[in-house]
Amino acid sequence: MKLPRLLTSLAVVAAAGLALTGCATSSATDASGADSKKLTVFLSADTNIQDLWQKTLIPAFEKANPGYTVAVDFDLHGLHDQQTVAKLTAATVQKKDPGYDLVDAGFVSQIAASGLLTKVTADEVPGVKDVPADVLKAGGNGGIPYRGSSVVLAYDTKAVPTPPKTLDDLLAWIKANPGKFTYNSPDSGGSGQAFVTTVLDKTIPADTRTKMATGYAPETETAWNDGFATLAGLNPYVYQSGVYPNGNNQVLDLLSSGQISMAPVWSDQFVTGKKNGQIPANISYTQISDPSFTGGASYLGIPSASPRQAGAEKLVSWLLSSDGQALVSDSISGYPVIALDKLPSQVQDLFKDADIAHLRPTYFASMAADLNKAWAQKVPGK
Template identity: 85%
Template sequence: MLTSVAVVAAAGLTLAGCAQSSSAADATGSDKKLTVFISADTNIQDLWQKTLIPAFEKANPGYDVSVDFDLHGLHDQQTVAKLTAATVQHKDPGYDLVDAGFVAQLAASGLLTKATPTDIPGLKDVPSDVRAAGGVGGIPYRGSSVVLAYDTKTVATPPKTLDDLLAWIKANPGKFTYNSPDSGGSGGAFVTTVLDKSVSASDRTKMVTGYAPETETAWDTGFATLAGLNPYVYQKGVYPNGNNQVLDLLSSGQISMAPVWSDQFVTGKKTGQIPANIAYTQISDPSFTGGASYLGIPSASPRQKAAETLASWLLTPDAQALVSDSISGYPVIALAKLPAPVQALFKDADIAHLRPGYFATMSADMNKAWAQKVPGK
């Protein structure tokens, strides 16, 4: 499939010209009926539909917000192509705000409206490094990291480093697993972390900030390590589909350890879906990945001002507290602006210093390579 940049080039048009068209669209963009596109797991779908949208509509009478949901981002490439085509053709893409792991890719391809504190006042309360990581047009609105969850009944002392974890997996066959990286970020974080063990700092910077396929040979050692784990993971080379399946295996006692999202874990503990005997820790050398999740406003959307209103509301203390309460997501604005219970919960979580994952197109290549080189080997 053509990348978004290639699609634009093939059409013989420039994104600069497309960006100009969005200004004209904005002149008639007073419509307050918005669509948010979400590429994520069901907990993020619920966050929007059950919590954020009702609260936003209550605080902003006259707005009507709906969701278009793609579970696990199974159609991410098609979505990027659709947004690219809409931008090139000066057509309404049907999405006014995008919540997806490929937002930075959209930003790099010039498909998003530039996000500034002038248009989105809430951005002034977000650390500059966190804003910059999303690219031009990326709007951070929540954060999370992947942690190592374990059963305290069967694991007295959890691993402290990646090497310790790999040794534990081999010493305890069948008691560890992770989901396929294309089905959820917790499995993706485990794969990324194993790969990064053999990736130089300079190559990793390229992988995180853009598309650098020439660096992918540095993954060979890590993929060999992952393939070598097949005899020791749960079901020996057959991997769960999605973050939730991994949590279910852990909660039911079928496995004793797994990488999981911090927000899903804390939420599961609150609701009782994850039993009291399951705890979590973080490994080092390297740690699992984490960071902010970004929104983007497609430059082709004719509802620019309304989309900016929604994006800015998401960065208010009230909305950030809702994210924290609903899914235990890390706030992205200054903790001092949030209620005391939220400050206490996240006092040790510095979103500006979490280890970021790969750029979207690098992650897509990683997922394909994993599928070819790891399962069943």
């Protein structure tokens, strides 16, 4: 097995002194039949995705598949992503159970590129044949798309009768309305990271941007300098002269309470908040252009070291079924990743104008991690 950057990941293991705590030591060949139906999903996400799994997807899957149980290992905002990748790398090399059977995290593309995931086909997971080829390919060697979303610009219609249409318009609005805009720190949630990425992309050549989205290219990061200077220049104009909330939800809370008038938010969180009444009627949303905010599919991965491959494939197969995709749509307004004609009519109507295959992609996981570190060093308090 080829494992790019394996030595780097193992060095992280050694430096952090990590052990494979809480993991079984048996190999895939001696896992018991009973254990094969006890699955664990690792989540590196915000609380809305935790709720999606624990309150909706898992109960429905267990009901549809008697005998199976699914637990969740949750890392809020992915604060320990580096350690998790190192742990998974070590488990793969040592042929030990990593302790989880399915990964839902922003770093799935990274571990796919490192050869740590099982590559599935339509033979094991029939639903992948209904996923657009380009979306499936973007997941790399083993990444499996299961929902999509994009970041949009939410605004208070009472305070902002005509919202910005382009990034330049938005930046001008922020400076003309000090204290009425903010975004969460990029390491605490994807909506803030999308805003940062979009500002950086404004001055990045297209070929450089492609490298950043499809692989790890640290030599290109000097192209971020102009964008970071722009972001640092916004400090006096964002909420309370430089307050960046911790997480997507905190931004929505500020917007809903009227403390700010505009912010980037996830489309699925916004629609869900409107549906359940947490976001008031006067808050609406739009998309900017030149460039637009980022979006795309969220990917799952089955660790190749897991001894419960068949159970994990069964869970993914169910997620890509009409029932699973309809629940994702209904629960968090996530874009379906399978063909719409496979879904109930109400889901088709809701997403008839959403094309997941043409959303502007985010950066490759390793690039996004470097972006988060650079932002923390160059932007707040500048």
